[in-house]
Amino acid sequence: MITLASDFGTPYPAAMRGVICTRTDARIEDIAHDFPRQDVRAAAFWLTQTLPYFPPAVHCVVVDPGVGTDRDAVVVRAGTHALVAPDNGVALPVARELADSVEVFTWAYDDPASSTFHGRDVFAPAAAAVHEAGVDVVSELDRTTPTDDYVDLQFPTAELVDGGARGEVLVVDGFGNVVTNIPGSILESRFGGTVTVDGDPIPVRRAYAALDPGDRLVTVGSHGNVELAVTQGRGDDAFGVGVGDPVSLAL
Amino acid sequence: MITLASDFGTPYPAAMRGVICTRTDARIEDIAHDFPRQDVRAAAFWLTQTLPYFPPAVHCVVVDPGVGTDRDAVVVRAGTHALVAPDNGVALPVARELADSVEVFTWAYDDPASSTFHGRDVFAPAAAAVHEAGVDVVSELDRTTPTDDYVDLQFPTAELVDGGARGEVLVVDGFGNVVTNIPGSILESRFGGTVTVDGDPIPVRRAYAALDPGDRLVTVGSHGNVELAVTQGRGDDAFGVGVGDPVSLAL
């Protein structure tokens, strides 16, 4: 199985699917192609929310603001999974969730047909090649070279302070739910009660529908992080925050 | 075959696909994941326009404003099809179109990993389980209990009055075509002529392209209902109506 994730929108991913279909009969599953444009950290986050649910696969990830520059292509082996991606860190956070130990290889690619669409000309052929060879022999392929000199990416860590936490907004999902980097465990005994978010008292609830339409709430999202939401509404609008904004939570 | 429909946008459905792929090799077909957010009736309508064209399948439908509350999960058997959905009525209208007789079962689910993403933690595993067991043995599964105490949903019926009909807007599609609940049969002998919509005379035509760009027209959509449209334009803007608005039609 090969999965595809990008910020390409349409129809560019179709060219990638075609390239893959000419090289392998592997099943292809889309993760998403509307990741926030050129936002490597957001893509890295959403990959942690999706790829770990898949069976062993080759994951082709292309969020690549540096396309056409001299940035490398990498193959990241994480247990029975492999990720093929630009060397900008996008694949690392999910790789560490997929396996205890992660190996990174540079992928030597030929001069591609285009300088603007390596998804089609570099990453799709690489994903097909890794899939056909098998994840377990990645290290033996002619095009792979093990490397320690790769771009890494870590999500910012929330600061746990006495009586609360200071974190930031990692992503906003399509419902407007605001995903922070504050671990949900902080709210464990608070459900049904109230916490203070950026100075305002806000109910802590398990379900978006727990309150009246338009009411703000704090919950723990499916990612395990603290999430700012609104019953039948958009949390980003109601809390007035966006990606990268600080969020302060007092218990 | 398993089909997936939701209002999740992306990338959440990818986690559902992963969950299913780890449990079955079934082919997965997307219906749509951009149903109007938390609009159970709209989702129920679009399911009637899509699922009946499929071969026997398990249909996993998640439009679920009540996620995390104590609402049940249900499995609805409709002939050779089964629908797995929250107990909010979303699956019932299409089930009645798929088969003359419909059976509803509650689906006993374990405490899910999240309170906010039952698509991943409840419905995807349930759909995979029903698919692997087989639709014909749904009633024999440990997790299913037949029930008559489920949430039903009926589309509002248009009122046929002497010389016309009074109905309402069910949905607006992506082209801006306004789908009403008035049966198209009312227009049978009127093509090429004119009817009165909310007081204005409007041509009745079979093709969107029948008039000049920007001209309003009344037609019968692919669903068999009266539709308000515009040649190369948006019917909702031109008629000034949206979901739930009344539509009065005089012949």
Next chain:
Amino acid sequence: MITLASDFGTPYPAAMRGVICTRTDARIEDIAHDFPRQDVRAAAFWLTQTLPYFPPAVHCVVVDPGVGTDRDAVVVRAGTHALVAPDNGVALPVARELADSVEVFTWAYDDPASSTFHGRDVFAPAAAAVHEAGVDVVSELDRTTPTDDYVDLQFPTAELVDGGARGEVLVVDGFGNVVTNIPGSILESRFGGTVTVDGDPIPVRRAYAALDPGDRLVTVGSHGNVELAVTQGRGDDAFGVGVGDPVSLAL
């Protein structure tokens, strides 16, 4: 394999997939369903950027402003590929790229169930039938009749003038990159230098990331044409041009 491309958005293509799945087990691959609405030329362009990367397949293309009028349905054979489409020219440019010689057949269809959704009622069944029969026997099918009387479509040609070119904008992609009809070969020796676009001097670069965020650049896109772009921004906004607008380039 059957590919699907349309301007339908969702969920209409799901009905087409269902229709196909009841007739054949063929793998179905989506090209895109958000082609600019009723824009036959834009669809024709994007098909040239996607279909040639696929292995032999039947391509079902429905961008069809004339649905419900008396326009024909056609099957276009291009080597080992076949395209099923309305007779509005949408399939011809890519067909000429797929094969040196192209044959066009009208497809005789029964009175369809709807006058507004031939994607479901005409083209999906036709694509399934052509796939099941085989592309090589298209000419022998009862429903096909060879024709020379079909609608063709050619992209406008840029005018190469001494010291530059005059062309126009063919499409704008989702990133805001402006794709012109000026052949990229004109820039061959200019990378690293500057050209004049509509009177302004603009750097010529291979990579979108070559300049500072917000800086305008000229590049050669993955289609081989001259493209107007912005480092981490939208070319259409920065250059103030849209589809069909003239673009003048001086070396």
